[in-house]
Amino acid sequence: MSVSRTPVRTPAVPGPAAPARRPRRRPWSRWAAYLLLVPAVGAIALGLGYPLVRQFVLSFQEYGLAQQFGRPAEWVGLDNYVALLTDPYVWGVIGRSLLFCAVNAGLTVAIGMSLAVLMARVGRAARITLQVGMLLAWGTPVLATLTVWQWLFDSQYGVINWLLAEPLGMEGMRYHSWLIEPTSFYLVATVIVVWMSVPFVVFTVYAGLLQVPAETMEAAQLDGAGAWQRFWRITVPMIKPVLFVVILLQVIWDLRVFTQIYVLQRAGAPTRDTHLLGTYIYSLAEEFSMAGAMATIMLVLTLVVTAFYIRRMLRAEEL
Amino acid sequence: MSAAGTATAPGRSEGQLPGGGVVPAGAEPAGGRGRRRPDGARWRSRLLGALAVVVAVAWAFPIYWMVASAFLPTNRLRTPTPTFFPVDGTLSNFRRVLADPGFYASFRVSLAVTGLTLLVAIVFAFVAAVAVSRFRFRGRKSFIVAVLVVQMIPAEGLFISQYQMLDGWGLVNVVLGLTIVYVAAILPFTIWMLRGFVAGVPIELEEAAMVDGLSRVGAFFRITFPLLAPGLVASGVYGFLQAWNEYTLALVVMTDPAQRTLPLWLQGLVETNRATDWGVVMAGATLVAVPVIVFFLFVQHRMTAGLVAGAVKG
Numbered sequence: 001m002s003v004s005r006t007p008v009r010t011p012a013v014p015g016p017a018a019p020a021r022r023p024r025r026r027p028w029s030r031w032a033a034y035l036l037l038v039p040a041v042g043a044i045a046l047g048l049g050y051p052l053v054r055q056f057v058l059s060f061q062e063y064g065l066a067q068q069f070g071r072p073a074e075w076v077g078l079d080n081y082v083a084l085l086t087d088p089y090v091w092g093v094i095g096r097s098l099l100f101c102a103v104n105a106g107l108t109v110a111i112g113m114s115l116a117v118l119m120a121r122v123g124r125a126a127r128i129t130l131q132v133g134m135l136l137a138w139g140t141p142v143l144a145t146l147t148v149w150q151w152l153f154d155s156q157y158g159v160i161n162w163l164l165a166e167p168l169g170m171e172g173m174r175y176h177s178w179l180i181e182p183t184s185f186y187l188v189a190t191v192i193v194v195w196m197s198v199p200f201v202v203f204t205v206y207a208g209l210l211q212v213p214a215e216t217m218e219a220a221q222l223d224g225a226g227a228w229q230r231f232w233r234i235t236v237p238m239i240k241p242v243l244f245v246v247i248l249l250q251v252i253w254d255l256r257v258f259t260q261i262y263v264l265q266r267a268g269a270p271t272r273d274t275h276l277l278g279t280y281i282y283s284l285a286e287e288f289s290m291a292g293a294m295a296t297i298m299l300v301l302t303l304v305v306t307a308f309y310i311r312r313m314l315r316a317e318e319l
Numbered sequence: 320m321s322a323a324g325t326a327t328a329p330g331r332s333e334g335q336l337p338g339g340g341v342v343p344a345g346a347e348p349a350g351g352r353g354r355r356r357p358d359g360a361r362w363r364s365r366l367l368g369a370l371a372v373v374v375a376v377a378w379a380f381p382i383y384w385m386v387a388s389a390f391l392p393t394n395r396l397r398t399p400t401p402t403f404f405p406v407d408g409t410l411s412n413f414r415r416v417l418a419d420p421g422f423y424a425s426f427r428v429s430l431a432v433t434g435l436t437l438l439v440a441i442v443f444a445f446v447a448a449v450a451v452s453r454f455r456f457r458g459r460k461s462f463i464v465a466v467l468v469v470q471m472i473p474a475e476g477l478f479i480s481q482y483q484m485l486d487g488w489g490l491v492n493v494v495l496g497l498t499i500v501y502v503a504a505i506l507p508f509t510i511w512m513l514r515g516f517v518a519g520v521p522i523e524l525e526e527a528a529m530v531d532g533l534s535r536v537g538a539f540f541r542i543t544f545p546l547l548a549p550g551l552v553a554s555g556v557y558g559f560l561q562a563w564n565e566y567t568l569a570l571v572v573m574t575d576p577a578q579r580t581l582p583l584w585l586q587g588l589v590e591t592n593r594a595t596d597w598g599v600v601m602a603g604a605t606l607v608a609v610p611v612i613v614f615f616l617f618v619q620h621r622m623t624a625g626l627v628a629g630a631v632k633g
Binding site for chain 2: 030032033034036037039040041043044046047048050051052054055058115118119121122123125126127129130132133134135136137138139140141142143144145147148149150151152154156157159162166195198199203252255256257258259262263266267277278281282284285288291292294295296298299302303306310
């Protein structure tokens with residue numbers, strides 16, 4: 001790369017100082033930095049910060065339909081939180097969300113890691129085939145994805161029921177309605193969520209695997225380490241930063257899952273029995289302050305669940 | 320296609336293994352060692368290859384099924400045995416979808432929202448990334464931590480108050496309103512990603528140019544900026560996919576059917592035709608998905624490189 005050499009030798013910096021001086025710590029540069037941050041900070045404060053504060057304040061008030069038409073909101077302290085947290089139904093939603101998150105994030109990371117290792121071990125042709133398959137799933141817009149899966153799981157003409165009934169001989173499944181019953185509803189949701197989340201894990205972990213030096217591996221092999229041992233003792237520690245990010249993101253995404261649940265509910269599931277945190281908050285939309293309190297609970301829950309990872313990441317990362 | 324595409328991430332290429340895609344687990348040993356492999360190992364490697372192909376087919380099947388069903392008329396879809404290969408398919412489903420003026424209206428709304436969001440978010444994220452990776456100032460570290468933490472905020476818990484805020488300003492069902500919440504949603508990650516790229520260009524390059532008489536700003540734009548093109552593309556792609564495919568906030572903000580984005584339009588199509596005509600629904604889904612998939616196939620490796628660059632800043 002040729003550094004464009006302008007013939008202008010007149011120093012842009014005023015004064016007779018040597019041109020080699022590093023002008024990094026000039027006082028204006030600090031202000032320039034703050035100035036450069038203003039647009040981003042402003043936009044985030046406007047689109048996320050303000051609604052967050054507003055929602056937090058709202059969650060301590062009585063704010064429903066009457067207030068929308070001009071009645072001033074009353075302070076009710078922790079009443080909204082008490083009402084929510086003494087409701088066993090809400091605990092059911094929280095428990096289901098945590099379980100859904102654990103199962104989905106666990107499956108996604110486990111399958112994604114296995115496929116990444118597989119991708120690294122197979123020959124070129126098989127690898128490219130696998131990559132294309134993954135990319136097709138990854139690149140599809142979520143709504144299109146959900147649309148196809150509804151068709152695949154269609155009770156009358158869906159190909160999944162056909163597969164179960166004809167080649168696999170489970171005649172009872174021919175007209176099975178997958179969404180009516182909560183357990184099978186969550187099974188469908190899990191299949192969809194895992195299917196669409198795995199490619200991201202595969203590619204990220206695969207990119208991490210490529211960073212593991214081949215010499216280290218060969219040295220370990222010469223020292224008699226088996227494949228399994230090499231994987232857990234060398235590969236996993238070396239790709240730890242990548243794994244951390246992947247697990248963290250997966251947990252966050254699966255805890256706040258909304259679109260998949262919402263669309264499947266619209267496809268004919270009993271909503272009350274299938275709510276997770278996101279859809280439950282959405283269903284509270286009429287009572288703004290309750291929704292605000294519930295959203296705050298969800299936020300706290302997210303932070304609690306991920307606190308461990310965030311701490312580890314901040315410590316590992318030199319910023 | 321090397322999925323890692325690490326060459327696009329500046330500063331990471333040094334530690335790259337030679338000959339791209341070298342397998343760490345020693346499945347392709349160099350030269351003569353292959354001879355010593357027992358037959359069992361070769362069979363196992365073939366078996367793994369076959370497994371990879373089976374997984375690929377399973378993963379791609381829903382996409383294939385979407386496109387295949389889109390070419391079949393209703394009477395061919397409503398049969399006890401599914402038609403796996405639409406050899407004598409028809410285009411009638413597509414014609415019906417394309418006759419819907421709502422499709423074009425939604426396309427325009429999506430285009431406007433995505434374009435505006437990208438423009439604003441990339442510029443804002445870029446200057447912020449420059450600030451955190453090229454300047455030392457008080458609060459720098461807190462800012463980076465804040466960017467990280469903001470990504471934890473579940474937007475799914477915020478949409479009610481975002482709706483209220485936009486409603487108060489008369490921005491519900493307005494492109495600008497949706498843009499405001501989209502920009503805020505994609506900015507943190509975009510900053511995170513671009514920061515990795517800017518930090519990957521050694522500051523010494525700029526300093527050398529300054530010694531040669533360029534001003535600081537001049538050095539940045541003449542030297543560093545051209546090297547950041549892959550980073551800008553990566554974050555642009557990320558932002559595009561986020562905004563173009565987003566559903567939740569669009570559902571809350573764009574309540575007027577005339578202002579629906581494409582995902583909302585597709586959901587509408589599903590709900591009107593689900594019981595009667597899956598072919599039309601699949602044609603709609605295909606029209607929404609295929610351009611995005613094709614685009615994604617071309618640019619994905621840049622984005623993956625960006626994700627990794629942001630996550631494990633070299």
